[in-house]
């Protein structure tokens with residue numbers, strides 16, 4: 666049961682510091698202008714706006730439709746391909762290495778809502794953030810979800826539609842919800858019973 670007092674608090678302004686709200690708002694308004702501009706020109710403009718708002722970005726291709734929260738907590742290395750409509754919530758920080766391939770509509774969520782107390786709205790209970798790290802040369806399929814605190818090891822492959830909530834070892838190929846190891850790169854495809 667949600668109490669009246671708690672209900673009164675469930676506004677955007679009461680849950681986000683005003684300075685962060687203004688900074689975030691300015692970013693969203695400016696990034697929104699370039700968000701859907703087609704590649705390749707749009708990729709450069711998206712990179713420029715992220716950089717303006719404190720993201721640690723090298724040159725990478727950022728396809729249209731990308732959504733970013735907290736760009737000042739986001740790092741993207743060089744020569745990555747981030748395909749259309751990816752979603753990066755960098756509240757808890759996101760670090761993406763070099764030569765990372767990411768399929769369209771992939772989500773990286775470095776935070777979660779606190780929901781311990783069933784008596785007050787989840788919206789007012791705050792958030793917990795944990796850094797997500799994607800090391801170099803990782804291939805992430807389309808429609809993947811990567812949750813808070815996950816580290817994806819160098820050279821790993823994540824199958825399309827996977828839900829990754831635990832660390833992925835280097836060179837592991839993982840699939841499914843929750844993601845499980847299919848095999849390791851360099852191993853023959855039938856070494857785990859697959860052909």
Ligand SMILES: CC(C)(COP(=O)(O)OP(=O)(O)OC[C@H]1O[C@@H](n2cnc3c(N)ncnc32)[C@H](O)[C@@H]1OP(=O)(O)O)[C@@H](O)C(=O)NCCC(=O)NCCS
Pocket residue numbers: 748766767768769805806807822823824825826827838839840841847854858859860
């Ligand atoms: C994960 C992936 C790389 C594996 O490719 P593969 O080694 O050729 O795998 P196979 O097709 O031989 O499948 C092996 C097993 O994994 C399963 N599998 C493969 N991909 C899967 C996926 N995304 N989710 C769940 N299971 C998957 C297969 O069903 C099969 O299971 P089985 O042996 O029990 O029948 C590939 O399926 C994939 O998802 N690629 C991502 C493509 C993409 O999104 N590209 C975006 C463009 S940037």
